[in-house]
Amino acid sequence: MKYLKYLVLGTLFGIILTKSEVISWFRIQEMFRFQAFHMYGVIGSAIVVGMVSIQLLKRNRLKSISGEPIVLADKQFNHGIWIGGFIFGLGWAITGACPGPLFAQLGSGVGGAAVMILAALAGTWTYSALREKLPH
Amino acid sequence: MLELLQKPWPWYVAGPLIGLTVPALLLLGNKALGISSSLRHVCAACVPAGIPFLTYNWRAEMWNLVFVLGIALGGFLGYQVLGHPAVVGISPETVHDLQTQLHLTDFTGLLPRELFALDNLANWKGWVFMVLGGFLVGFGTRYAGGCTSGHAISGLSNLQWVSLVAVIGFFAGGLVMTWVVYPLLF
Numbered sequence: 001m002k003y004l005k006y007l008v009l010g011t012l013f014g015i016i017l018t019k020s021e022v023i024s025w026f027r028i029q030e031m032f033r034f035q036a037f038h039m040y041g042v043i044g045s046a047i048v049v050g051m052v053s054i055q056l057l058k059r060n061r062l063k064s065i066s067g068e069p070i071v072l073a074d075k076q077f078n079h080g081i082w083i084g085g086f087i088f089g090l091g092w093a094i095t096g097a098c099p100g101p102l103f104a105q106l107g108s109g110v111g112g113a114a115v116m117i118l119a120a121l122a123g124t125w126t127y128s129a130l131r132e133k134l135p136h
Numbered sequence: 137m138l139e140l141l142q143k144p145w146p147w148y149v150a151g152p153l154i155g156l157t158v159p160a161l162l163l164l165g166n167k168a169l170g171i172s173s174s175l176r177h178v179c180a181a182c183v184p185a186g187i188p189f190l191t192y193n194w195r196a197e198m199w200n201l202v203f204v205l206g207i208a209l210g211g212f213l214g215y216q217v218l219g220h221p222a223v224v225g226i227s228p229e230t231v232h233d234l235q236t237q238l239h240l241t242d243f244t245g246l247l248p249r250e251l252f253a254l255d256n257l258a259n260w261k262g263w264v265f266m267v268l269g270g271f272l273v274g275f276g277t278r279y280a281g282g283c284t285s286g287h288a289i290s291g292l293s294n295l296q297w298v299s300l301v302a303v304i305g306f307f308a309g310g311l312v313m314t315w316v317v318y319p320l321l322f
Binding site: 003005006007008009010011012013014015016017018019020021022023024025026027028029030031032033035036037038039040041042043044045046047048049050051053054056057062064065066068070071072073074075076077078080081082083084085086087088089090091092093094095096097098099100102103104105106107108109110111112115116117118119120121122123124125126127128129131134 | 141144145146147148149150151152153154155156157158159160161162163164165166167168171172174175176178179183185187188189190198199200202203204205206207208209210211212213214215216218220224225226227229230233234243245246247248251252253254256257262264265266267268269270271272273274275276277278279280281282283284285287288289290291292293294295296297298299301302303304305306307308309310311312313314315317318
């Protein structure tokens with residue numbers, strides 16, 4: 001039962017991704033070709049709303065419903081950030097999907113999404129195995 | 137109301153709702169939004185193979201896997217139950233580019249069947265678009281320590297400059313693929 005809230009939030013998140021068509025390969029191509037504002041509007045307004053929310057949470061020192069102080073760890077820089085970021089970007093433009101949309105596509109009934117998720121798992125596993133040998 | 141829910145949602149509705157997911161996860165469970173981690177947890181749960189990076193208590197991250205399960209359920213509800221247009225309403229310029237450069241003819245569905253239908257696995261297109269593409273997504277997001285949700289939305293919302301570097305990397309990769317590699321492939 002303690003996971004029910006995450007199932008509900010995930011479901012809402014999946015509905016939003018799907019209804020705004022950001023899980024569509026066509027939309028991602030349109031974005032990388034700078035031919036519509038849609039994707040920039042979605043991502044940009046999500047960041048603005050997220051930013052204002054986090055500032056409000058921090059300034060008011062709000063606690064989570066279980067009473068813990070809300071903590072957001074700072075992200076540490078390493079060279080993997082841009083190398084891995086670039087590699088993900090290549091894949092994003094091929095599959096037209098980041099990890100969240102892959103799961104939403106699968107739920108919407110796209111069979112190819114199952115292949116892409118398996119391939120993404122293989123990619124994550126390969127990175128994990130090679131991690132010590134890769135530049136960071 | 138139902139009719140409004142059924143039509144594709146404009147960016148100014150969807151974007152703010154996605155943004156609100158960040159404080160919702162923090163308030164409800166003190167969790168930072170991030171989806172690509174779920175791929176690592178699945179690897180750690182299924183094939184850890186003694187790899188140090190996959191040897192940790194993934195059960196403590198179960199919430200992330202449940203969240204991702206919800207996303208799939210949301211994909212089903214949003215597409216099959218609430219309904220969808222036959223064709224995603226992309227700009228005529230994009231349609232034109234995809235017709236002339238990638239020789240696509242079928243614009244129905246969320247992704248072009250000519251590249252992503254399962255029978256494409258019998259030729260190079262399926263292997264490049266589904267297998268190689270998916271592999272790069274999984275490899276790159278873990279290498280970068282996050283994807284669009286963890287870096288672009290969660291990270292930038294929390295004013296992390298590291299995430300800005302990541303997002304610039306995401307876009308650079310996407311632009312190189314779209315503008316340099318695609319013309320070579322087709």
